[in-house]
Amino acid sequence: MDRFGQILGFCGLSTGAPRARRACPLVCHASSSDVVIVGSGIGGLAAGVALRKATNKSVTVLERSDGEDITDGTSISVWPNAWAALEALDRDVSERLRSGKVRVESGKVVKASGKVITSWNFDQVWKGFELRACPRQEIISELSTLATELGVDIRYNTSVERVDPSSSTIYVEDGSTITAGIIVGADGAGSRVRSSVLKDGSPNVAPLVAYRGIVEEKGISTRQALQVWDDSSSARFGSVPITEDKLYWFVTGPGTAPRGTSFVTSEEPLQLLDKFPEDLKDLVMKAKRIYRNGVVDRLPSLKWGEETVTLLGDAAHPMLPNLGQGAGAALEDALAFASALQEGTDDPNSAKKALRAYERSRFKRASIIQLRSRGISSLVHWDSPLPAALLSVAFYPPLVFNHCKYTPPLKFT
Template sequence: MSAPRRVLIAGAGIGGLTLAAALRRHGFDVQVFEKARKLEALGAGIVLAANALWAIQRLGFYEEVCSAGLRLSGGDVRTWKGCVLSGSDFEDLERELGVFVLAYHRADLHEALLRCAGADCVRLGTSVESFDQDDDGVRVLLGDGTQVDGDLLVGADGLHSRVRSAWRGREAPCYSGYTSWRGVAPAEAALHPSRSSESWGPGKRFGIVPLSRGRVYWFAVENAPAGGSDGPAGPKPHLREAFGGWHEPIAQLHEPIAQLIDATPEEAIVRTDIVDRDPIDRWGEGRVTLLGDAAHPMTPNMGQGACQAVEDAFVLTQELTRPSVSVAQALRAYEARRIPRTSAIVLQSRRFGEVAQWSNGVARWLRDRAMSALPKRAVVNQLRRTLLDPSFYSAG
């Protein structure tokens, strides 16, 4: 673009803050509107894979973001009895891309991105409720009744995006058929300081990710009707019953799941139904577009939700900084590059979760046999095909 523009961003999540940090480095006037009165991320972990950190490196704030995370050396998938089905090491990807795979407490990553973006560009306690646009700009109406003018609006306001619903109407998300619990416990309860792991049982999974500063993130997933609750006793009794006996025959070789559950404060365990949305072929119109979960919410099965939001921010920054293009041209070019890739990952992640959550014994036996027969190189190559997609790395 020929001159810096005023960019309005709805939502101060990972994608919104990454975009704000990137555009401010290019001289854009950026304002971020966040409905929360205080930026507090849920007490859970998150992994940024090499594709996201490659983008952050090129956006110019890799060191700041890297310092907040813990480097992972690899990851394993096991049966509920602890037998390894599949494993991958991240060294080859690190050599190819020149970046690490990092695990974060969400609050740490959020704080790092806020420092990169600058807290002065974030307006808390208000959200974008609606907008109008014409050939000259876009005007947003905030939740506190004020109006703000800008050159473009980016809806990075999550699964229940007001920006998205303003032009598409309200859409119910697609329930996956399984719910999840998440928590963070002291790292003394985990045995592998740099490898993540996920164990698969009948219609259930349990995952573990080491974090920095003596902590470990864990998550439990179970087939269940939508909208369930844990009742007055809280989640721990059910989690102990469902997962507490996993890995016991060879517990000295595997993470002590029961201890992780017990070591997590009851009030710090978060239950969330797992949902996504069917891909759409348009993210906006005119001077408005979407980013992250507002555009392409996906299940967490491939660990790509936040990573794809970061990729969105990278590509949108590229398109907005091209010379001699209009706002609308830049936004449609961004969508043309991102929609095919994110749509494929949404569907791939959905399929992955369906297979991982199988409860039928024969189907699980066949799945596990097929997974254990794959050489490690084949697993790494599949990971490479996802992360090193040419449409992302070669375009622009």
Template sequence: MVPKLRIAVVGGGIGGLAAALALTRKDHRVRVFEQAPELRESGVGMHLGPNGSRLLERWGLGERLRALGVRPTGMEVRDWAHGTTLVRQPMGDEWLAEFGAPYYTIHRADLHTMLAESLPSGVVRPGHRLERFTETGSGVRLEFAGGVRAEADVLIGADGAHSVVRRTLAGPDTAVFSGQSAFRGIVARDQVPALPGDTLLVWAGADARMLVYPVRGGEFLTFVAVVPDPRWRLESWTASGELDELAARFDGWNLDVKSLVAAVRETRRWALYDREPLARWSSGAVTLLGDAAHPMLPHHGQGVSQAVEDAAVLAHCLDAPSDAPSTPAGRRRIAAVLEAYEGARRPHTTRVQLGSRGGGSQRLRPDEDGGESTGTMSSLVQDVSWIQRHDAEAALPRIP
């Protein structure tokens, strides 16, 4: 019988909870240490590609995804000045047939809650801010603020773009400001009845873009407004944005966009930073997952799906037969399977990470007449089709 592992996951966001779910399904003893005093997710909507949803469905979350998420019927590029639809790409059942799993737009809090409620009681430990960790001859010792300590056989850093675990493993990184920031928020659709509740919308101006998509059954619309601004440099999901500045950025755009902006009551603003892919994720019995391993620009909408893929592959690798985890042979085995996990995932996530720099709606620009070509839309979809088609569990590494 395979000795089950004591696994510490640092970070209780979507990536950390996905890892915990994948690992508890393999009967490992998992604890998720979250620094916030209570487990909750803020934010607005997000994209869950077929490459992520197929795994969550296998983990038993398909019914709840269908209840809480929205499957957009199509994606439309509209003229920024006049609002007319320039091109429409069908999604819905066509993408289901093409990629083998649904594409969802879903509120971050809904997915976060879904994962948390799927975990056994006692797995998540809020109020634990990691300060340092040390690998010993028999495991990993974690030290938290306030003097609390814990021991584990394996440590997974799922603590986001500002990861304490990554900084210890790989040293400080250099975050490169993209020159852009994103206003984000959510509005009730009945405040903008002219906008559909089943479609992903993109308006692309010369240097700014507005993306809108439905969540919570189409009763609400998430907006993401990407604008150039060399002054706004705060990389935070929760930093407040100014409504007057948002309105000024889209003054002169079409009536639908201006009506949407006028309906916004609260917005957050997130400066967009890029980082070079890491040369390594793992050392001994410590590894990284999700944004801690591969923080990426949001233009492919793949942050969450890549974290879910990480979780599936990591759970597979850690379920390989081993000696007792506290023995020298067991320690070597853990290091080897974490290297196999990294070897399987890092080339793939590096390609996604680098591709996100110029992909997605970044490709959309008005032509001389203010319109968009179908070829541009086609290349936008092609940018992500190989990502959406990927099945992480069909490409699991062989563990010798």
């Protein structure tokens, strides 16, 4: 057992099931680990898995919640680059996540009046193009189980107050501290790690609000991704099949909401869909739960870290959701991070060099996707007939989806 595991054992916190509710008692004042990852989202857990597979470092993941994620019932689109990253991380996990999920074969954008703006087959991008929707919590569950099996210690109910990069110390809200060889902020768009290190303010709040839900009904799914645009406003409806009997939908439109996820009734998204077809409104009303999110992003930043602290996922490059690349980019970060730390990071100087190398390796690609997401969002939500006119004549699938090409820097068998 590593030193951190011994300390946790002394405190009565031996490694257990990934969703167990655990918190370090106040008598446990200080501990240490080779690498501490703040945040147990997709990127944080994937980084823990990749690091344990690539190195012999001890890894601890700190999560402020109790593991019962409010977004259990939401889904994400898993694009080819995300599938490539998942396969490189663990083939068995990727196959379990694929099981039963519909492979989306085509896409269509139509006006609320029914007029088709554009349509395409994903095989036009490249043969075997793979897009599937997957409930977020399924991915979290698979990664947290694998991480625990590999020896990653996941500590729930542990809220980080701040970090000190000069001493590589994490200050926890319960008064305890953790010293780490390397600290990774994977704690989302409102990252406390980022605010401690970069001190570059809060993310940009977009004038958009997003609603999401899942409908379960026998035979409901198709193999087509759909977007419906209002003729007279910037409101948009979209849907992606998950399984043969499960469909994920989202609604976006003008407005603001607090960062994070909250439950709402169907009344709010239906206000945006006033002029939309009745069958789409019925889908919204059939969802057992409807989730509302405020939408935030940042412009690309040249600096992701300092000393032995770095960032990953939304903490490094929060992006608007229109390309569906938040999870994919975080998975890519995780593999690049582990690749950079494979050799020669036992002393602080070499660790710093490895972290800066990781950041440089990801900056260009992550920045391009951030800027594309912002540009697409501006175009899609422009309250004008011009975007539809442009899309109808200039939509070229191989160009639009070329960001989905990705070669992992590591592959674990």
